[in-house]
Amino acid sequence: MSLKYAVLAALLEGEASGYELSKVFDVSLANFWPATPQQLYRELERLAEDGLIEARVVQQERRPNKRLFTLTETGRRELSAFAAEPPRRPAALRDEFLIKIQAMDGVDPEVTRALFEERLSWARGKLARYERVRDRFLEGRTEERYLAEADRIGPYLTLLGGIALETETVRWCERALGILKRRAPLS
């Protein structure tokens, strides 16, 4: 149900093809609403049928043709109406890693340490990517300046959310690694 609005929200950034969206949902949007290409193509089909988006086919020379989708006025209105409603369900975090940690006590501590290490470096990488996105938003301005000038601040606030999340993940991993180290100084 929410994928629909995630797609509409993504189209606020402007016209895009299914393929392009599938890239976006893989990196930035994936932060709060992951979706596979298949889901996107189907959803786009549905949204076009319902008149919330419009397609236009672009002939390409050396590439397969593509269909570019834009929000219609109806789509924009529906999205805004959705955005004004309180969320129907709370955020859901699904993390295999946490199951493994919950069950870690039956496992060689060294192996668990390696898992945390991997998670840590992954979180650091993501954080670095977010910071680069942030720089693109700011374009050298201070945050204050940006917030005063920008006409859309939603994407910036969600970005801040992502940064907060990954920063905290880094801290948590570091703390856990410290605990594991103190627990098994001999090995």
Place this chain on the structure above:
Amino acid sequence: MSLKYAVLAALLEGEASGYELSKVFDVSLANFWPATPQQLYRELERLAEDGLIEARVVQQERRPNKRLFTLTETGRRELSAFAAEPPRRPAALRDEFLIKIQAMDGVDPEVTRALFEERLSWARGKLARYERVRDRFLEGRTEERYLAEADRIGPYLTLLGGIALETETVRWCERALGILKRRAPLS
């Protein structure tokens, strides 16, 4: 696929019925692997068939009878094997709220402020519950003491993860509310 291991991990805490698990998955486990009662009952059925857990029926006087499930040795081994593998897929956060924030610029700022406010108080409530769980773990001891004495630290580390997440959510909401206020001091 992972629900299986989430259930096995939950049974590390000891024998439980489907109903009891559905309560646990509603509060604590829901932090990293949400599941509805129906999913749990189905999964328990399957796990029992596969010999990873064992059921025993407990007759009750003034209640419907219940089936209590325990981990078998096979189940324990499979869980440990799973816990030693690196995660097959990264964590997935699915949050309707973030879609709404992404699309907030088409909405009355006052409405958005209210959404953030709601989210903030929800996060604070969750944080308070986590802190109580933490106190039950520690039983008056210092963390250091606890970590030295406890035979299982996995559940404590995941709890720290949950606390970190909600702490950060609170900070993020506060920051966003500050930004919204500065942006629209007139209303």
Place this chain on the structure above:
DNA sequence: CACACCTACTCAACAATTTGACTATGGAGA
């Protein structure tokens, strides 16, 4: 004493998501 809510589930139907395979063309590197 009626009514809602708690325990403890089961069943059926439906919606959403994931996985894998398949089609085509073009460009880049070994």
Place this chain on the structure above:
DNA sequence: TCTCCATAGTCAAATTGTTGAGTAGGTGTG
């Protein structure tokens, strides 16, 4: 030149997850 990777998708199947209703006795509240 051969192979891999990127573009730009489609199709089918399987798995997962959600929703709603039904059963049935017991407990607590006004």
